[in-house]
Amino acid sequence: MSGHGEKFGRKREAAVAALLTQRTAEDAARSIGIGPATLRRWQKEPEFDAAFRAAKLTAYRQTIARMHQLSGTAVSTLGKVMLDPTTPPATKVRAADSILNHTAKAIEIEEIDARVKALEDATDAKTGGRRQ
Numbered sequence: 001m002s003g004h005g006e007k008f009g010r011k012r013e014a015a016v017a018a019l020l021t022q023r024t025a026e027d028a029a030r031s032i033g034i035g036p037a038t039l040r041r042w043q044k045e046p047e048f049d050a051a052f053r054a055a056k057l058t059a060y061r062q063t064i065a066r067m068h069q070l071s072g073t074a075v076s077t078l079g080k081v082m083l084d085p086t087t088p089p090a091t092k093v094r095a096a097d098s099i100l101n102h103t104a105k106a107i108e109i110e111e112i113d114a115r116v117k118a119l120e121d122a123t124d125a126k127t128g129g130r131r132q
Helices: 010-021 025-032 036-043 046-083 089-127
Strands: none
Touching: 010 025, 010 036, 010 046, 025 036, 036 046, 046 089
């Protein structure tokens, strides 16, 4: 995105990063040494908006990846709580319910994915691989 003479400069890249890390837009502007009005004006520009949306999507995907990394530990924790004889019954029920609900949701998603793939394959077979 950056480079000497390019329209989308370092300050705008810094503004995108600041918007992702600061509590408010005013704090973001202040952190990179511009006025809030300048940042608001930049946010109305399609190129800035696209860069900000792309940065948010990247950050979100990283968060999802982190959740995947921690999911095994989370299930182990729920299982330990559920099986611990000293855990109060209500907490055991909540842990068990959580495990069952997340398992059911995962199965539903796998089933939907399989059905969508089957529909796409059928469509590809009928259209010779061209999708509309």
